Amino acid sequence: MDNLLKEKVDRKEFLKAAGTGLALGVLGTLLTKVHAEDVLPKTGTKKRYAMVIDLRRCIGCGACAVACKQENNVPLGYYRKWVKLGEKGRYSNTRNYYIPILCNHCEDAICNRNCPVHATYKTPDGLTLIDYDRCVGCKYCMVSCPYNVRFAHPYRKTVDKCTFCAHRIKKGLEPACVVTCMAKARTFGDISDKNTEISKIFATNSIQVLKPEQNTKPHVFYIGLDEIVANAGKDDFRYMKYYRRDILKEEIRITKKEAENHYNILKGVSNADIEYDYRLKSNT
Amino acid sequence: MEKIIYSVSHEITLSTNIATYFFLTGVSAASFIISSLAYVFGIEKYKPCGKLGAVVAFIVLTVAPLFLIIDLLQPMRFIHLFYMFNFKSPVTWGTILLILYPLNCLIYMYAIYTDKKPMTKFFGSLGIPLAVAVHGYTGFILALAKGIALWNTPLMPIYFLISAMVSGTALLIILAVLKERYLGNVEIINRYFPKIEDDIIHDLRKMLVIFIGVDLFVTFSDVLLLFYSTPENYTAARLLLKGPFSTMFLYGEVLLGMIIPSIIFVTPGLKKNIRLITASSILVLIGIWFMRYVTVVAGQYVPLM
Numbered sequence: 001m002d003n004l005l006k007e008k009v010d011r012k013e014f015l016k017a018a019g020t021g022l023a024l025g026v027l028g029t030l031l032t033k034v035h036a037e038d039v040l041p042k043t044g045t046k047k048r049y050a051m052v053i054d055l056r057r058c059i060g061c062g063a064c065a066v067a068c069k070q071e072n073n074v075p076l077g078y079y080r081k082w083v084k085l086g087e088k089g090r091y092s093n094t095r096n097y098y099i100p101i102l103c104n105h106c107e108d109a110i111c112n113r114n115c116p117v118h119a120t121y122k123t124p125d126g127l128t129l130i131d132y133d134r135c136v137g138c139k140y141c142m143v144s145c146p147y148n149v150r151f152a153h154p155y156r157k158t159v160d161k162c163t164f165c166a167h168r169i170k171k172g173l174e175p176a177c178v179v180t181c182m183a184k185a186r187t188f189g190d191i192s193d194k195n196t197e198i199s200k201i202f203a204t205n206s207i208q209v210l211k212p213e214q215n216t217k218p219h220v221f222y223i224g225l226d227e228i229v230a231n232a233g234k235d236d237f238r239y240m241k242y243y244r245r246d247i248l249k250e251e252i253r254i255t256k257k258e259a260e261n262h263y264n265i266l267k268g269v270s271n272a273d274i275e276y277d278y279r280l281k282s283n284t
Numbered sequence: 285m286e287k288i289i290y291s292v293s294h295e296i297t298l299s300t301n302i303a304t305y306f307f308l309t310g311v312s313a314a315s316f317i318i319s320s321l322a323y324v325f326g327i328e329k330y331k332p333c334g335k336l337g338a339v340v341a342f343i344v345l346t347v348a349p350l351f352l353i354i355d356l357l358q359p360m361r362f363i364h365l366f367y368m369f370n371f372k373s374p375v376t377w378g379t380i381l382l383i384l385y386p387l388n389c390l391i392y393m394y395a396i397y398t399d400k401k402p403m404t405k406f407f408g409s410l411g412i413p414l415a416v417a418v419h420g421y422t423g424f425i426l427a428l429a430k431g432i433a434l435w436n437t438p439l440m441p442i443y444f445l446i447s448a449m450v451s452g453t454a455l456l457i458i459l460a461v462l463k464e465r466y467l468g469n470v471e472i473i474n475r476y477f478p479k480i481e482d483d484i485i486h487d488l489r490k491m492l493v494i495f496i497g498v499d500l501f502v503t504f505s506d507v508l509l510l511f512y513s514t515p516e517n518y519t520a521a522r523l524l525l526k527g528p529f530s531t532m533f534l535y536g537e538v539l540l541g542m543i544i545p546s547i548i549f550v551t552p553g554l555k556k557n558i559r560l561i562t563a564s565s566i567l568v569l570i571g572i573w574f575m576r577y578v579t580v581v582a583g584q585y586v587p588l589m
Contacts, residue, residue: 137357146431
């Protein structure tokens with residue numbers, strides 16, 4: 001008798017718990033609906049941050065890549081942005097071409113569309129950001145991206161990419177690569193506002209984008225982009241091998257442990273880490 | 285003359301785990317469809333192999349998602365996939381299908397073994413579109429990654445489905461022979477799986493030849509069209525036929541996995557030999573695994589920037 005009563009109570013409790021669990025699950029699903037607005041506040045006008053890179057001025061020093069690594073503490077062997085160096089012509093009619101490559105913050109971002117957990121999202125300002133707390137690391141966005149600017153962060157264990165230095169934009173500063181560019185090749189700003197410098201440059205120059213055929217509407221614009229050099233070597237098996245090599249083993253020659261120590265020096269101290277704010281509020 | 289002097293390198297992100305996952309879902313979907321021949325389309329003589337197919341479909345599909353989970357950068361976060369949905373993403377479609385399909389398989393198995401005919405028929409017919417979807421979506425996963433030339437083709441889901449049929453049939457042949465020849469005396473296996481006659485194995489062999497034929501045709505048209513399109517597509521085609529993946533593609537996938545087995549399956553002197561049929565079914569399975577691997581890795585091998 002005693003046992004029977006106990007069992008009854010247990011069942012009741014179990015049902016109660018199950019019901020609460022179910023309700024919480026449904027509620028959770030409703031709450032996790034993504035509101036991109038809660039990261040960067042709405043300002044009334046529709047902002048569209050963009051970057052114009054004037055390749056006629058670029059001298060290929062790579063300071064932008066260094067500044068990016070320092071600002072964002074990008075691990076060794078991985079790049080949020082880099083400068084691709086190409087060459088055209090034969091001696092003595094020849095020239096070097098520099099093509100800085102970074103996340104294009106596409107208007108119609110395929111990574112955003114393909115992310116199964118909405119970890120990648122578009123802010124109202126046109127930035128494409130990753131919520132590192134949501135990301136499961138399925139790496140599908142990495143293969144979706146036509147520009148290959150995403151990488152699997154080996155220590156944070158999420159996917160990572162250029163954020164246009166969102167933590168700096170929030171304070172009214174320009175991204176680190178723009179500030180550091182000694183040739184002033186880069187211009188950053190709101191392209192929907194007709195009075196900004198970038199809008200003037202955008203309107204009065206002939207503008208190219210990388211891979212327009214991918215229909216992602218990229219927001220990194222180039223002046224004087226040479227398509228021939230940009231696409232050079234892609235059909236060369238040697239370049240393919242180079243493109244997919246293990247950079248730690250073949251170029252820097254350090255162990256994984258040493259690379260991790262390198263990362264830990266700036267971990268939590270770099271500007272991007274201190275002002276980390278890419279978390280969707282609905283997630284916390 | 286233009287050339288690249290410096291660029292940075294990028295890792296290949298999806299590899300063996302994903303290829304194995306695609307292989308296993310394919311086997312599972314095809315086993316289910318073959319099983320439904322007996323229980324949905326009512327071809328009585330396939331019933332013994334229908335039971336085997338239903339069990340294989342369920343077991344293989346419970347193993348398959350583990351390969352996905354260990355491939356995540358943070359395996360413990362796989363739970364996010366169940367309450368954060370993005371219905372535009374094929375991975376989310378997969379989450380839903382990978383819940384529904386094994387459930388359906390389980391109910392279908394239960395109905396078969398308790399001999400409930402209307403229930404079997406209902407869940408069998410529900411399972412066919414689910415089986416097609418659970419493997420077809422993997423084709424869409426690759427096809428919707430639009431940056432990669434080798435994947436971004438409408439043929440990809442069809443290519444995946446037909447090679448799934450090939451691998452599923454081959455696995456059923458191997459398991460049937462294994463059961464009849466080597467485990468024929470084990471009591472517990474005989475209780476759950478009725479005897480599979482040689483006749484049925486030969487029927488499966490004929491099916492397999494047809495599937496391999498269609499697979500060859502799809503592979504051919506896929507590679508042919510790569511040659512007549514954008515520069516990236518042309519590079520991908522060269523990669524398969526001349527580049528680092530040519531051994532795996534030409535010898536592994538096409539010769540070992542398709543041509544040699546289909547010759548053995550149709551040559552009059554050889555096709556009655558059950559041992560040879562089993563051996564070539566194993567070759568077919570290896571070939572299909574190579575197909576998954578080549579598709580997944582060679583696609584990412586082409587430089588994007």
